[in-house]
Amino acid sequence: MLTTYHGSCHCGAVTFEADLDLTQHSYRCNCSICRRTRFWPAIAKPKHFRLLTGESELTQYLFNTKKNHHYFCKRCGVRCFGVGNDTPIGKMYGVNLGCLTDVSDEVLENTPIVYVDGLHDNWQNAPTFYRHL
Template sequence: MLRTYSGSCHCGAIRFEADLDISAGTGKCNCSICTKMRLWSARARPKAFRLIAGEEELTDFQGRNPVAHHLFCKRCGIHPFERIDMPNMTGSPYYNINVACLHAVDINELIAAPVTYYDGLNDNWGARPAEVRHL
């Protein structure tokens, strides 16, 4: 069920809202940056994401994938969301929302939601990595 969630970085400088259906599934990727920050995400279309405060506090890291904008708070270093400008498999741009940054998310809803695993390490986005227990 689609629900509007509010979220923030740790210090609260970055605040956002996103319309998400957690029960439809979440995602985890094995690329180097997602693995190092243990990103667990839910996908939102651009129209379903609203940055409420802190645009000036965001810094953008782009690794070897120039269409993935890994956005971090300059103050506390938390990664509340990322913007993917060019579609990987979806046919349109999207946001990956860090579910750990959502306020009032029901942990049981997260546990019950299916998880899709992405093999970003090998740029094989449609495949499940051979090993996912560490994600």
């Protein structure tokens, strides 16, 4: 069931809301950027993500295939969300669960996690080691 959650970067310049079902899978990935930023996304379709403030405070980082867009707050450096443009479900938003301001620790504790081996482009399988993610 979709619930509307609110979120922000650390300094509050970027705010958003997203309709998420946190009984569904979230993701942890070992690729170079997710591992370094400890990004923990849940998936929202475009109609379920709304950037409320701070569009001008975002900076975009593209690498490799440039299909995924990584957004960071220019002020505090927090990665609130990213946009996947070439995924099995089409365009989607990866909403960083660590940026949600109105989700309980209990809900986060119970959100299922799928571990993916993005480092080796083996997206259908977990990496050999993943507990550190």
